[in-house]
Amino acid sequence: HPDDKVRVQQTVQHTIETHEPFAHNHRIVTPDGEVRLIFSLGHTVLNEQGTVIRLIGSAQDITEQSNLAEQLRQAQKMEAVGRLAGGVAHDFNNLLTVMDCHVQFLLQDLDESTPQRLDVEAIKKATENAAALTRQLLAFSRKQILQPKLINLNDSISNIESLLGRLLGETVTVVTRLDTSLGQMKADPGQIEQVLMNLAVNARDAMPMGGALTIQTRSVIVSEMQAKLRPGMRKGPHALLAVSDSGEGIPDDVRPHIFEPFFTTKEVGQGTGLGLATVYGIVKQSGGVIDVVSARGKGTTFNLYFPLTSGDAPEQAQHYAVTGGLTGTETILLVEDANALRAVATRILTSNGYKVLAAENGEAALRVFRKNEEKIDALLTDVVMPELGGRELAAIILADRPDIPILFMSGYTETAALGKLGTSRGHGFIGKPFTPEALLRQLREVLDRPRKPPAP
Template sequence: QAQKMESIGRLAGGVAHDFNNALGPVLGYAELLLAELAPGDPRHEELEQIRQAGIRARDLTRQLLAFGRKQVLTLVPVDLRGVLSGFEKLLRRTVREDIHIEMRLPDTLGMILADVGQIEQVLMNLVINAQDAMPEGGVLSLTLADVVLDEDYAGGHPEVAAGRYVELTVSDTGTGMDQETLRSIFEPFFTTKESGKGTGLGLSMVYGIVKQHGGGIWVYSEPSLGTRFKIYLPRNGESTDHRVISATPIPEMPCGSETVLVAEDNQHLLKMTVELLERQGYRVIARDSAQACLDLVRAYKGPIDLLLTDVIMPTMNGRELYERLATLRPGLKVLYMSGYTDDMIARQGIMHNGVEFIQKPFTVSALTQKVRELLDKSDP
């Protein structure tokens, strides 16, 4: 079963790049056109439908990447009690009133290294799954605990090593599942819901995210007896009573006047990226190959504040381009972009601490926020 899941994961990652490049112009141009419309313009609704369809397609691609453990993660020390406490408020607003929520959090809990956004996706998908399993109401329980998995346990569960873990349990009193269903629930596009009610990717994404965090997931269920998901995430460091996460709100679509050099070998994405940055006030110079960018910079007399470059391009990748440009323009900042999976990007020497990266396809707001954040960051 594990080998089967691995094979499906590789297939999912293999199609991600082409999908992401195709979706980029759809999202970008829809947002650009929406920004041009006057309030009340009847075309607004149609364009918004296009934008929302693009976002749904992007999210489906990301769910496939999550299943294949190919997403780019931002790992920070996290106390899951803080994540669940914040999640509880959303939970009580979204779960039906006929479902009673029980949340049991310990006084102390070990830290884990995690991508908070991805952990919240795990929680949301498990909660949605539990709610759907209780059409007539019931009890939804979420609990956390520090556990030690010994050698005997690890021997019977080869997907995890012996050691210290944080255990997250999500259980419901719903309809439960038979053994045949249990064998397939983590496979992409497998669903027991009627047509139009689900993509069959929710639990696949949960599986992939947990595995990418170095953890394990098991499900226990019987018909009419409910379902219990147990997730084990490796502990990192000592117990704490604080959640080590902070976030600073960023303006939705910040502007600027700096000069940005764009390197992108896909003509449609290059044109769109130039247009959206120019509309936010940036001076943009662009080329469709790394060598053309080098030639341009050698001849260009004005300042260049940021290189926005695709990671994987013919003849010279984005990292090599930046290293060569940095000798010509000391202090040049760089933002990498790619629709490839994180293992492919890592092979280009990109994935390490301090490197700024944005995943394709991106929205106008996501790109302009990232560009503004990087330009405003002080040099180390």
């Protein structure tokens, strides 16, 4: 490779002059223009007078090993950034819940004609935008709330094809090539459409003078060897979604960072840097794998692999309609370690007739429960708390009160937050941030569910 040629020559010359063996990596360019990474080692052979008579060495093509190691490093980096983003979004959701609920309190007390109402509604709009931002962060960290169903990828593309035309403008031509034999996959249809939209917008931005956006699907079988070469991929049948543009391609120094949250090459104010990060998170949370192929002057292709599945649609969790009002007279054990959020939840419940026993953590909640076990009608608890979390607290209380209604709160997904102790066991779940009405409705729904009779 031209950039490595001088270094290799200097290394060999140094070995000839000093008789020190060499071992290094360098690139070569094959006759068809492909760049490969080579590991070379060698040493000198001397005659009786100590003169170099030959140089002996070997060369090994380590391109695939290097690529695999780089993929692993990138996956580990993205995992670490994802944990950070998820933690920030979780804490931010607590703050947003407090802000949004106080905005609702203010709106309840202000008449439509009050001048200050416009200011409060502007704050409400800002909190909604902030909540959308945290959802994108949670999407990247694979902890957003999804509603997976059995879907056909072709249907998702057809659903937004006309919208893409309006979104991309007249200078971009949309071409679809869909495999009609494509099987079913399990994913949230709304999030898959979000993936398509984000990739389409990214492609449009890569073609400022216009061009072609090609969306292609096909069924592929991933072998065990192919799965090993792509971290996170499983062997077996997959749906491949390939989204290609005819732009200028992604520079080599930019490509390692394109999925990182808030990374953008656009000017300040022209983008959040969360478009591709959101795509990455949704694909990963849906059990898929994403990679990118790009060449300067030849465009970019994003390849998304989703495992195919078979069988009937999964059984949906039961939901019970709230037929009465949202008020109540029951006694609620409220557990939340964020002081401001605990105060807001207490205000919401008590102002609607409920009695509240509040605790700042799991240990304190257990003490309150032991003293008031017979009075408590339901448990409303955060999931992520120091020392004794919501899941562990619920398990202890359920051992004494198997029929107690439980409503979990979390800024993470239900699956990430609860694991096996989810709503499939009849418990409720509400994601943060939430409004006062949403909390009251979810709590009322849990309280009104029919109770299983105790085992004889």
